[in-house]
Amino acid sequence: MKLTLPAFVGRIAFSALAALIGAAFALPLLWFVFAPFNARAELGLAIPDPWTLGNFVTVFGNAFAVQALWNSLIQSLGGVILVGAAATLAAYALSRSSLPGKGTITYILLLFSSVVSGSAAMVPIFLIVSAAGLIDTHLAVILTFAGGLLPTAMFILRDFIDSIPKSYEESAMVAGASPVQAFFDVALPVIRPGIVVVVVWSFVNIWGSFLIPFILLRSDDQMPASVAIYSFYSEAGTPIVTLLAAYSLIYSLPVIALYLFVSWKFGFRFFGGIKA
């Protein structure tokens, strides 16, 4: 196809503009990739010269920082397992049972969940956790997140399960399966892509959160990475950019890894119903 000159110029101008906007968005990411390997990293973007792993050595030499990564992992996994299991069972029950008013229950829970995870509820949450004697424990963080994320997780999953025909479990039961067998053999594998969505979503939520662990935890050896990042400041309160950059990269790796794993294993697709 032959282009007229004005159209040609227009296209070049459009491409140039798009490239410019793309570059603006890419700069922070480039900094994020380059700075950790730069011994003299500052807030400006610079290509490391020479490339070094020195920043990482320093980070891994910091016992508090490494412990924080473990803490993040413990709290995130604990929360994810609790949210995933409870949301699956609750959503399945809400979807399949003929409970009167089940829609209302879900919406009320959903309404309150946005309060629980918001900062407005921090004082009551602190008081409850304190009364339960759980302050400064992983369990406090895990339970608070589970409570806050569960309603939304249930809501997402219930919608997902609603879209799956009941005839899957019905055919299993007619074939001789008990309701529990039908759930584990037939329903659960079909629901799994929905559960994966909820798991990834809650992992990212817990992994990245700052306020709740910051308030509920006291001692250094309980703090997750999101809080620990704040230890890379000098006495005067200015950030130590080199360490901060290296730690940030390490901190973001699990989320990227999780995304890649899920994408490879499930491709974020699901079976759905079989169309005839």
Place this chain on the structure above:
Amino acid sequence: MASVQFSNVTKTFGEFAAVSDVSFSIGDGEFVCLLGPSGCGKTTSLRMIAGLDTPSSGQVLIGGEDVTHFHPKDRQISMVFQDYALYPHMNLADNIAYPLKVRGKSVSERHGRAREVADVLKIGHLLDRLPSQISGGQQQRTSLARALVYPSQVYLFDEPLSNLDAKLRLEARGFLNHLQRDMGMTAVYVTHDQAEAMALATRIAVMDQGRIVQYASPIEIYRRPATTFVANFVGNPPMNLVAVDAVQGDGQLQLRADGVTLAGLAMSSGIGTALGAGKTLTLGIRPEHLGIAEPGAANTISGKLFANENMGPESLVTIERADGSRVTARIFTDDHIAIDEAVTLGFASGHVHLFDGAGARIAAEGETAL
């Protein structure tokens, strides 16, 4: 194999009665079709046999045992679902063998049996595939294989052919008929397709608004529809129904309607009773019993041509009467027939059906069961 019995079964959903006070029994080895329009309660009835719905009142018996409150798994039944309900994460072998898995059979026994059944149904070469990787007709046969893989008391079918295209449906229908002859299974088959019911059933239960209107052999349903509803539901095209005014005289019954000339009919006690309730009756004639006739002759209906459809071995000629109602004739001919604007259709008096004012069939004198 076992018999199935419904006694005074009612099922309500809120205010709505899906099935009201239905009683019928299905003999051992019978193939019964529940036939009716959507919402008539046929699927709900089937689900109550399966145990997927529980009757609000009444009892369901399988093999003489009251199973009204049994869980589906304890009923020893198998069922083919309309959407096939194949498990998307299992290959065909595991899908077909699932009933054996929950019965604790070994893997080798499961897969051996699955292969046997699959070979009979000509899907043996597909056992490694996932349900999403096979065609609709193959999915249908897979769900049938899963139902046949273990011995059941009753086989239930919920519109199993409705998702197939016309050609595959005919093929599958023929296979099911063959299977029934071969196995002599007790089967309950839900359909809204009267042709399917006629082809497969040993008895048909025609349902309307949660009740059974007629429960009889296909030939009786066709020849002696109990009500105008049945007459209008069975047959392709269904029976023509014409409202007529009845006049009694000289021991004969004269039926009058615009464009209809009818020889006097012999009076019977049934007609007498019907006339006691009202003078308007319904005349029914099947399209295949109508042919082109001379204008003015006895036993004819005339009107102006509405449509002339060539179906291959037959032509469907539809006329519109003065009051706007239509009458269709199914005329068997190898040639496309040329017809004028004014058409007269004739019939033999032996093919006349009469229904009273409430739509119930008026039995002919000395009529015996078919």
